[in-house]
Amino acid sequence: MRAIPNHPMSRRSLLRAFGAGAAGATLAGCGVPAAYVRPGDRAGRDFSATDHTLRFANWPLYIDTDDEDESKRPTLDTFTERTGISVGYTEEINDNDEFFGKISPALMNHQQTGRDLIVISDWMAARFVRLGWVQEMDRTEQPNVAKYLDPQLRSPAFDQGRTHSVPWQSGITGIAYNRKKLGREIKHTSDLWAADLRGKVTLLSGLDESFALLMQGNGVDVTRWTRDDFYATCDQVEKLVKKKHIRRFTGNDYIKDLSTGDVLACQAYSGDVIQLQADNPEIEFVVPEEGAELWAESLMIPNLARHKRNAEKLIDYYYEPEVAAELATWVNYVCPVPAAREVLASAKDEETAALAEDPLIFPDDAMRRRLAIARDITSEERTEFAKKWNSIVGL
Numbered sequence: 001m002r003a004i005p006n007h008p009m010s011r012r013s014l015l016r017a018f019g020a021g022a023a024g025a026t027l028a029g030c031g032v033p034a035a036y037v038r039p040g041d042r043a044g045r046d047f048s049a050t051d052h053t054l055r056f057a058n059w060p061l062y063i064d065t066d067d068e069d070e071s072k073r074p075t076l077d078t079f080t081e082r083t084g085i086s087v088g089y090t091e092e093i094n095d096n097d098e099f100f101g102k103i104s105p106a107l108m109n110h111q112q113t114g115r116d117l118i119v120i121s122d123w124m125a126a127r128f129v130r131l132g133w134v135q136e137m138d139r140t141e142q143p144n145v146a147k148y149l150d151p152q153l154r155s156p157a158f159d160q161g162r163t164h165s166v167p168w169q170s171g172i173t174g175i176a177y178n179r180k181k182l183g184r185e186i187k188h189t190s191d192l193w194a195a196d197l198r199g200k201v202t203l204l205s206g207l208d209e210s211f212a213l214l215m216q217g218n219g220v221d222v223t224r225w226t227r228d229d230f231y232a233t234c235d236q237v238e239k240l241v242k243k244k245h246i247r248r249f250t251g252n253d254y255i256k257d258l259s260t261g262d263v264l265a266c267q268a269y270s271g272d273v274i275q276l277q278a279d280n281p282e283i284e285f286v287v288p289e290e291g292a293e294l295w296a297e298s299l300m301i302p303n304l305a306r307h308k309r310n311a312e313k314l315i316d317y318y319y320e321p322e323v324a325a326e327l328a329t330w331v332n333y334v335c336p337v338p339a340a341r342e343v344l345a346s347a348k349d350e351e352t353a354a355l356a357e358d359p360l361i362f363p364d365d366a367m368r369r370r371l372a373i374a375r376d377i378t379s380e381e382r383t384e385f386a387k388k389w390n391s392i393v394g395l
Contacts, residue, residue, distance in 0.1 A: 035108040037132040037303055044112065044304035052085045054116040054307040054314060057099075059297075060091040062119070062169070064330040075326055079317050085310050096124040107133040107303060116305040117314065119168045123208040125298050126158030126376040129165070134300040136163045141312045144319035148337045152368060153296055157223070157375045166315050167296035169327075170334035172285075172360070172371065173204070173213050174292040176254075176268035180282040181261055189217025189288045192265055198245045202257060202266040203237070205249035207389040212293035212374035213267060219290060222374040230385060238392055249393045258283060270360040271333040285360060287370050294371040296336065328361055335361055 048054075066072035076087050093099045099120065103113045108131075120128070128134045139146050145166055159165050177186050186192070192201050204210040211233060212222045218236070220229045240246050247263060255272055257263035259280060273285040301311050317323060324337035325344050329352055335341070345356035359367050377385055 035104075035131055037107070037110065039132065039136075041110060042132060042135050042303040043308070044306065046306065046308045048307045048309035051307065052083075052310070053088065054085060054310040055088040055090070055114060056117040056311075056314065057090050057092050057115045058119045058168075059093045062091075062331060063089070064327055075318070075323055078323075079314060082317075083313060085313065087314065093119065096121050100124060100127070103302070107131070110304070112304045112306065113302045115302055116307040116311040118300055118302060119297055120300065121208070121297050122156060122158065122165075122295055122373075123376055125165050125300060127379070128300060129159050130379060133303055134164050135303060135305065135308060137166070137301065137312055137315070138309075139163075141309065142166075142316040142319070144316045148319050148321060148324070148339050150336045150338055152294060152371065153336055153373070156296075156373050165298035165300050166319075167336040168299050168318075169331055170294065170296040170336050172270040172287060172292050172294055172334060172363070173209060174268065174270060174285055174287045175213075175265060176258055176273045176276070176283060176285050177265035178258065178261065178280075178282050179284050182264045186265060186284075186286055187289055189213060189290055193240065193245065197265055198243070199247050200262075200264040201245060202247050202250045202254050202263050204254075204267045205251060205393045205395065207386055208377065210249075210267060211389070212372075213288075215374075216291040216293070216372070217288060222291075222293065222372050224375055227381070230381075231388075234388055234392060241392060271331070274332045274358070274360055287367050289370065291370045291372055294334070294373050329355060332361060334363060338362060 063073050064075050066074055073089060076089060080086050092102075099118075103115070103118075105111075106113045125134075149162065149166070150170070153162070153167050153170060155161055156165075175186055175189065175192065179185065182197075203214075211230065212225075214233045214237065215222050215225055215229055218229075218233065237246070247257070250257065250266070252272070254263065254266045254268060255276060258266055258268070259276065268285065270285055273283060276283045277285075299315050301308055305311060318327065319337055321337055321339040321343050324335055325340035328335040328340055328344065332355075341356045341362045345353055347353045347356075355361055363371065
């Protein structure tokens with residue numbers, strides 16, 4: 001297992017200024033009629049049978065690379081050797097809103113995007129599904145997905161039955177803290193508001209990244225939270241800001257704050273903490289007793305993709321437990337293929353085998369009972385809620 005210098009999921013915590021995401025928020029929020037694509041207009045001619053290629057757009061540092069040559073990606077190379085399908089792989093997604101802005105003109109105008117497969121966060125994937133911008137997959141061509149996909153990820157509210165999306169990797173938004181410096185355990189989200197943590201706590205700045213955990217801390221069922229729940233959370237956070245209890249709202253820079261000790265506890269992503277623990281074993285990650293958010297970033301096939309069948313084959317390939325295990329050793333997020341755990345457990349390399357016991361890669365039953373996938377912010381809610389949240393955060 002390697003140490004990743006710039007963790008891939010830092011993208012989940014990139015600042016989302018209201019202005020930066022305004023085009024996407026306005027488009028989805030106002031329900032622009034011309035933007036919606038009807039089911040019958042989504043599929044294009046599929047050249048997969050004669051053109052053995054596909055174009056795959058992903059985030060940086062989100063796939064395995066060769067130890068000697070970082071331009072090589074062993075799992076992709078094996079796929080090509082096995083199927084004869086070559087993959088044009090690009091690391092072009094750095095932010096969900098930015099990527100939305102890049103490909104939305106083509107999608108809303110019923111044009112090809114030049115990509116057969118993309119990976120976006122589920123809250124953005126929800127927008128693509130609502131707009132009719134992605135195609136339904138043929139599960140008869142994906143037996144591994146049907147068999148091995150984590151049951152807890154099978155049917156999010158935005159895509160019932162996962163017909164338009166398949167998780168690439170998953171993760172947990174919980175709490176990270178320095179147990180040695182704090183001198184006690186954190187078990188509840190409310191523990192963050194203890195008097196001795198004043199000025200030593202950070203929360204995530206992004207609305208989609210932050211709200212679920214805070215609601216869960218107040219006993220809300222985030223699979224069906226309401227407008228009142230949202231505003232109650234905002235009132236709570238506003239009061240904490242006025243008291244200067246919250247040091248600041250962060251992107252992925254919470255990692256530095258926690259490492260230096262400027263912050264003792266913070267909202268954090270499970271994958272980041274695995275990397276932090278390698279350098280500082282005093283850092284702990286907790287899924288609060290009231291629960292934490294389980295999220296995913298998902299593979300989707302855009303409308304009019306020229307190689308849909310090839311893309312479906314690649315997705316199914318990554319759901320083979322052996323392949324999923326190889327990917328998990330590199331990216332260190334919650335693996336969406338639980339069967340990969342047994343593969344890692346049988347590895348001869350001790351460090352690799354130890355990953356099978358890491359609950360941040362393979363959550364145990366006790367942890368899973370406290371995880372929930374939050375319902376998405378609807379297009380009608382988004383503009384209003386983003387304006388309110390960003391006024392608190394200072395964006």
